[in-house]
Amino acid sequence: MNRLTEAAQQRRGFLTLGALAVLTVIEFAVAALPNALPWLTAVAVIKAGAILQYFMHFSALWSEEA
């Protein structure tokens, strides 16, 4: 958690939210397609992965920092 400077970490938070917003727009658009379930699932998995990795620091569980 402390490896990056506070400003760099805060910037990463905004970038993650931006990516999540773009993915939500894509999700909303994809829902209009026929047989959208696989695409919706894929977008949801990517969004969840971004939150787990960048907001929840999941991979840090296996690092020295944990």
Next chain:
Amino acid sequence: MSSTTLSALSHAATTAQGIKRVGLWLFILSETFLFAALISSRYYLRGLERPEEVNQALGLALTVILLASSLTAYRAETAMAHGNRSVFFRNILGTIALGLLFLIGVGYEWAEAFHHFPPDTGFGTLLFTLTGVHAFHVFSGVVILFLVFLAARRGAFGAGDYWGVEGGVKYWHFVDVAWVFIYPTLYLVSG
């Protein structure tokens, strides 16, 4: 106290912190099974059917609110990790406010849903169960974050000791991850 003892104490503290983190992740994993079962029941019971009356705009608004709250929660944790208490207080209160706004939105959703698909209909059962269980998690998250806020106001936590903040914020992010799957399941999927 010798440097060797200090080093051993430091290592023990790191290990204890690691145990707390693993425990929290195991709790989150157990919660994942609950939401996975509820979400899969939607497809098992109703297939890809989605009533026309589902309020997609409200579902999108709820998603935006919860995603924004994840950023404020992240900013609060990051700020406390660096000992920046003013940014922490601003963002933890922002997260609580967004959580309450989300709950108001769910209340509005329920008022609409009672009219269009009451709880004794198939889709109504799924909607009320999924949003109800999730809203209860949001409510408990708001309570946890408020307790963290009160503890921080009394001087708890600092740059090297912010486990309470980290635990509360991680739980909040999990609530967001659960919604990431609930949103398309209830509001977007259709045959």
